[in-house]
Structures are given as C-alpha cells and as structure tokens.
Amino acid sequence: MSLRFVVTATDTGVGKTVFSAALADALGACYWKPIQAGLDEETDSETVRRLGRLPPQHILPEAWRLKTPASPHLAADIDGLALRPEALHLPKTTSPLIIEGAGGLLVPLTRREVFADVFARWRLPIILCARTGLGTINHTLLSLEAIRRRQIPVLGIAFIGDAQPDTQQIIAEMGGVPSLGRLPRLDPLTPDALRESFRRHFDVSQFQERCV
Ligand SMILES: Nc1ncnc2c1ncn2[C@@H]1O[C@H](COP(=O)(O)OP(=O)(O)OP(=O)(O)O)[C@@H](O)[C@H]1O
Ligand SMILES: C[C@H](N)[C@H](N)CCCCCC(=O)O
Numbered sequence: 001m002s003l004r005f006v007v008t009a010t011d012t013g014v015g016k017t018v019f020s021a022a023l024a025d026a027l028g029a030c031y032w033k034p035i036q037a038g039l040d041e042e043t044d045s046e047t048v049r050r051l052g053r054l055p056p057q058h059i060l061p062e063a064w065r066l067k068t069p070a071s072p073h074l075a076a077d078i079d080g081l082a083l084r085p086e087a088l089h090l091p092k093t094t095s096p097l098i099i100e101g102a103g104g105l106l107v108p109l110t111r112r113e114v115f116a117d118v119f120a121r122w123r124l125p126i127i128l129c130a131r132t133g134l135g136t137i138n139h140t141l142l143s144l145e146a147i148r149r150r151q152i153p154v155l156g157i158a159f160i161g162d163a164q165p166d167t168q169q170i171i172a173e174m175g176g177v178p179s180l181g182r183l184p185r186l187d188p189l190t191p192d193a194l195r196e197s198f199r200r201h202f203d204v205s206q207f208q209e210r211c212v
C-alpha cells in the first residue's frame with residue numbers, strides 16, 4: 001500500500017506542476033503525467049524532475065505525448081492519434097505516487113470523456129489546486145460540484161498565490177473540504193525556494209495520513 005494522489009486544478013496554468021514538484025519532493029514520491037500536450041517547451045515531467053529534484057526513476061513515462069499545447073482531444077486529433085482513456089491504468093510503485101491531469105477536471109481526452117471520468121474510475125483522493133485571486137470562488141466551487149457528482153474522494157484544496165483569507169475560508173466552508181495550505185508565488189522559483197515554502201505553508205502529515 002502506498003500513498004497515491006491525483007493533482008488537478010480549476011483551470012490550466014494554476015500551478016499543478018509546481019505544486020506536484022513540491023509535494024513529490026516532500027514525500028519522496030514518483031510522478032506521472034499520463035497525457036502531455038505540448039512538447040516544444042519543458043514538459044511537466046521535466047519541470048517536476050528539475051524543481052522537485054526527483055531521481056530519474058521517479059518520473060514515470062507519459063502514456064501519450066502530444067505535440068500541440070491544446071486540449072488533449074484536439075492535440076491527439078492533430079497528431080492523428082486516438083486516445084483511449086480506458087487504457088490508462090494506474091502504475092504500480094513502491095514509493096508514493098502523484099498523478100497530474102492536464103488543465104482542469106472537465107478537459108476532454110476524447111470527444112466523449114473528460115479527465116474527471118478517468119479520475120472517477122481510479123477513485124484516488126484528489127488534491128484540487130486553486131488560484132487565490134478574484135474569480136476563484138466560482139471556479140473552485142464548480143470544480144467541487146463536478147468531483148462530488150462523480151463521488152470522487154477529495155483530500156483538500158491547495159491554494160496558489162497571494163493570501164486571500166476570506167476567499168480561502170469561504171471556499172473551504174461552502175465546498176465542505178479542507179484547505180491544505182497555500183503556496184505563494186515564488187520569485188525566483190527555484191528548487192530550494194519551493195522546498196522551503198512548501199515546508200512553511202503545508203503540513204506534510206496531512207498527505208501521509210491518507211493511505212489508498
Ligand atoms: N508558486 C509559484 N510560484 C511561481 N511561479 C509559479 C508558481 N506556481 C506556478 N507558477 C508558474 O505559473 C505557470 C503555470 O504553472 P504550472 O505549469 O504549474 O500550471 P499547471 O496547472 O501545471 O498547468 P497545465 O494545465 O499546463 O499542466 C508556470 O510558468 C509556473 O512556473
Ligand atoms: C496545453 C496546456 N498546458 C494543458 N496541457 C492542456 C489544457 C487544456 C485546457 C482546455 C480547456 O479547458 O479549454
């Protein structure tokens with residue numbers, strides 16, 4: 001038995017990859033990005049390896065690597081591939097495992113299926129990354145509705161950005177989920193700064209208590 005989590009977000013670009021790097025570093029975890037869309041810049045796996053200082057064997061190979069930075073259903077079309085979400089089986093690892101989706105919960109893998117449907121089959125606890133800025137209350141509560149509708153377990157919310165105490169509080173209260181902490185925007189974003197900030201703002205035992 002090992003710790004396994006799905007890291008998703010209210011949108012693309014929220015900070016799932018940066019948060020995953022920090023969490024993988026803190027837990028000594030493996031990282032898996034099943035679908036990478038966009039190969040011209042550093043991929044999410046490469047970023048996690050660099051920022052989290054993960055050993056290479058802790059980065060599991062992607063199931064699909066798509067050239068275009070777009071929604072996976074479209075990126076796959078462009079590459080002439082058909083993604084088969086039902087073929088995404090959870091890898092077996094002896095270390096904890098962090099799995100990152102692409103974009104938000106209702107991003108399509110095909111013209112029929114969204115990431116949340118895959119997460120529902122896996123039934124792993126979700127960590128929902130959310131911005132702290134204006135607009136996040138709506139996005140985060142909507143995301144939680146999509147999770148609840150599919151009866152997927154939620155570990156909690158990882159906020160990313162400047163402190164907004166009331167926003168963080170009302171999301172946790174109305175969403176009925178714990179706030180796990182808040183990762184500030186780091187400048188510069190370095191492996192050391194990320195490790196230090198994660199230690200300061202999150203209690204790692206919150207992640208270690210959930211064994212799935
Ligand atoms: N805590 C942070 N401090 C500084 N920069 C950050 C932080 N979190 C995220 N960023 C920056 O914001 C951008 C988006 O972050 P990230 O790539 O982690 O988003 P994502 O949710 O993984 O997006 P995608 O849907 O593409 O996987 C990146 O340039 C990243 O370096
Ligand atoms: C390319 C990007 N970085 C992500 N990998 C995919 C984001 C898909 C978002 C689709 C959408 O919600 O409109």
Ligand SMILES: [Mg+2]
Pocket residue numbers: 016017018044100
């Ligand atoms: Mg990412």
